Amino acid sequence: MSSLLADKKAVVPTHVAIIMDGNGRWASERGLPRLAGHRAGADAVARCIKAAIQRGVSYLTLYAFSSENWSRGPKEVSDLTGLLRYYLRHKVKELHAEGVQLRFIGDLGRFDTSLREELERAEALTRNNKRLVLLLALSYGGRGDIMQAVRRVAQEVRDGWLTPDQISEELFTNHLWTAGVPDPDVVVRTSGEYRLSNFLLWQSAYAELVFLDTFWPDFNEGHFATVLELYARRERRFGARPTATV
Ligand code: IPE
Ligand code: IPE
Ligand code: MG
16 A cells, blocks of 8 residues: 555656746637736646645746747736736745745846846745745746856856866756756646747756647646646656566
8 A cells, every 4th residue: 555655656747847838829719918818827827836736746847938038029028027026926925835935047137126136035035945846937048048057167167166077967957047956857838839949958858748738827737637647657768678678
């Protein structure tokens, strides 16, 4: 009995990462402005966090705003940053009470100072929480992440802290914005698109991929359960022989 429970626990992914896509199409199907889709998407975020906690996932990364999303124009960008600000002001206390540790990854320097301060406050408040580490990818791009890590490693070599042969995969991983976070076990994308759109490029090397047809605002606990079921049925090999033919 106890070993069965242990087996069941072993197939719960440690780190789930989600590309939350389809807010705009959800809204346009209803004749609503895109902002309504983003608002409904924020409610789906709350459902997703709750499901992750209930299911015992340790790390949840949500792709909320890509480095390329800055090209959407000032109105949509300000709608999205406004929503983020609202979410921080109204939800951080609740997340803190739930034991969620918040971490923001991305080129945060592109946001204005007051928003950056709010992000820092939320991180500081929740720093010691252990129940779920929630990473929000904001102004995030996988290539940008790799580039900033390359620059920092290069500076350390230039300053004599490192020699080039000391640059290992582990050292490089520790210079990414996700330093200290295990690689995602599963990367999910909603809305029926089959691409990564510059998300966690280095970190997803061996992630299982799950694509759902659902638009993000419709995402609920049932979809989260589906992701975990699909993940549990996958055989991860990491380049080794299939277990059945050993
Ligand atoms: C995802 O929904 C949210 C962000 C990228 C900020 P979209 O806004 O991309 O919605 P679609 O893909 O146009 O439907
Ligand atoms: C990816 O979605 C980024 C986020 C979900 C935040 P996009 O809607 O921006 O991606 P593309 O443009 O369809 O590839
Ligand atoms: Mg999209």
